[in-house]
Amino acid sequence: MKVTKLVSTCDIKDCPTIYATxxxxxxxxxxxPTDHGLQIPSHETVVEIPEELVLDLIRKGLRGA
Known part of the structure; x- marks a missing residue:
């Protein structure tokens, strides 16, 4: 799978980031998060990212910049 970084909150590898494949x-x-109270199937997971990350992706366009 080829992965391309679209948008991130920083340039370090451990920050919230959205990638395209x-x-x-x-x-x-x-x-x-561990306190979400959701029932997630064992083959899935949930992650938490800042709203600003999604807004930045929208501003840059789906393919990022």
Whole structure:
């Protein structure tokens, strides 16, 4: 899978980031919250990212900059 960084909150590898793949999907890197109260299937997960990250992606366009 080819992964391209679209938008991030910083230039360090451990910050919330949104990536595009060559499969037509997005990967989201963020904190794993434990207090969400959701029932997530064992083969899935949920991550938390700042709203500003999504707004920045929208401003830059889906393919980032």
């Amino acid at each position: 060559d499969r037509g999907t997005l990967l989201v890197q963020g904190e794993t």
